[in-house]
Amino acid sequence: MFAKHPETALVPYLRGELDRDEHSRVESHLETCARCRASIESSASMLREISEKVAQIPEPDWIRYRAQLRRRLAARREQPQTWWRPEYSWMSLAAAGALAATIALTIAIRPTQQLGPTPPPVDQLALEDAPADLGLLRDYPVVEHLDLLENYDEISNLDQLAPAASRNEKSSS
Amino acid sequence: MEFSDEELCRQVAGGEASAFDALVERYQARAYRLACSILGNEADARDVSQDAFIRLYEAASRFDERSKFSTWFHRILVNLCIDHQRRNRWWRKMVPIGKRDDDPDAPEIDFPSDAPGPDVEIIRGESAGRLRGALDKLSANQRAAVLMQAEEGFTSREIAEVLGCSEATARVHVHRGIAALKKILKGEEP
Numbered sequence: 001m002f003a004k005h006p007e008t009a010l011v012p013y014l015r016g017e018l019d020r021d022e023h024s025r026v027e028s029h030l031e032t033c034a035r036c037r038a039s040i041e042s043s044a045s046m047l048r049e050i051s052e053k054v055a056q057i058p059e060p061d062w063i064r065y066r067a068q069l070r071r072r073l074a075a076r077r078e079q080p081q082t083w084w085r086p087e088y089s090w091m092s093l094a095a096a097g098a099l100a101a102t103i104a105l106t107i108a109i110r111p112t113q114q115l116g117p118t119p120p121p122v123d124q125l126a127l128e129d130a131p132a133d134l135g136l137l138r139d140y141p142v143v144e145h146l147d148l149l150e151n152y153d154e155i156s157n158l159d160q161l162a163p164a165a166s167r168n169e170k171s172s173s
Numbered sequence: 174m175e176f177s178d179e180e181l182c183r184q185v186a187g188g189e190a191s192a193f194d195a196l197v198e199r200y201q202a203r204a205y206r207l208a209c210s211i212l213g214n215e216a217d218a219r220d221v222s223q224d225a226f227i228r229l230y231e232a233a234s235r236f237d238e239r240s241k242f243s244t245w246f247h248r249i250l251v252n253l254c255i256d257h258q259r260r261n262r263w264w265r266k267m268v269p270i271g272k273r274d275d276d277p278d279a280p281e282i283d284f285p286s287d288a289p290g291p292d293v294e295i296i297r298g299e300s301a302g303r304l305r306g307a308l309d310k311l312s313a314n315q316r317a318a319v320l321m322q323a324e325e326g327f328t329s330r331e332i333a334e335v336l337g338c339s340e341a342t343a344r345v346h347v348h349r350g351i352a353a354l355k356k357i358l359k360g361e362e363p
Contacts, residue, residue, distance in 0.1 A: 054210055
């Protein structure tokens with residue numbers, strides 16, 4: 001006997017899926033439970049109606065269906081090969097380069113006239129957003145000579161900048 | 174000579190195009206019909222069922238024959254249908270029956286009626302459109318489980334394999350799906 005109604009076993013019972021023991025238990029329960037008998041009857045009816053009504057769908061033209069499937073499959077097979085084959089990898093690099101150049105060009109020639117109020121310069125925004133980090137940067141002597149970094153020749157002598165900065169500080173104090 | 178589905182799938186894995194064509198012809202109607210029932214749309218059903226065949230072609234070598242080919246293929250198909258619905262119907266609020274659709278541990282749904290007669294009469298009188306509308310209100314797993322049971326005659330074990338859940342959970346999906354359909358068709362939807 002079941003302690004409660006064997007609700008989830010009713011459809012499997014109907015379909016003959018249950019093993020012998022469970023089948024017997026459900027069968028004995030159904031003999032005494034009108035509610036489960038009603039449920040199993042309406043479930044059978046529901047499944048039958050779905051099978052007869054919902055599943056009756058006009059079929060497509062299968063020749064066209066398969067032709068379309070073949071075209072899609074062929075396109076799919078070509079796509080990854082073209083992208084991954086090494087001899088074509090330079091093409092993807094060239095495409096990426098062209099895209100980057102287009103973006104750079106767009107930024108360079110964009111109209112300078114602004115519709116709204118002019119936003120503050122980006123570096124100013126950055127300063128406002130990161131005061132804590134700047135505290136560290138200010139203690140670093142090289143930062144005082146950022147303008148020198150615009151001259152790339154200075155980069156090769158970067159290690160000499162810090163002592164120079166220290167010397168300047170001593171002389172000014 | 175008629176090859177089994179499993180043998181044809183092995184041949185597809187070996188690059189045999191005619192084996193793929195044979196499998197498509199064998200499964201196209203079932204795949205399209207089930208996709209159409211789940212998605213409720215013929216154009217989507219065509220695309221998604223074709224997607225399933227493309228996946229079959231690409232994954233044939235990974236079919237390990239631990240389950241029947243039909244179960245394996247339906248797993249691909251049903252997952253694609255469910256994914257398609259999630260992707261394309263994000264804007265649509267699926268009407269849950271309570272808040273416990275897919276939780277097998279949740280309290281049970283009340284039976285619609287204790288009396289043996291009226292439910293069957295109501296169900297028999299339903300049009301295909303109203304049945305489809307009611308199916309559409311089920312959760313994705315419930316809908317797929319009920320349709321696989323009704324249309325394909327899948328057992329609970331096969332439904333479980335397709336949905337990637339336990340057999341007990343598959344039974345719960347079918348039971349709750351049918352119980353919810355009865356409630357909706359009787360106008361008792363929340």
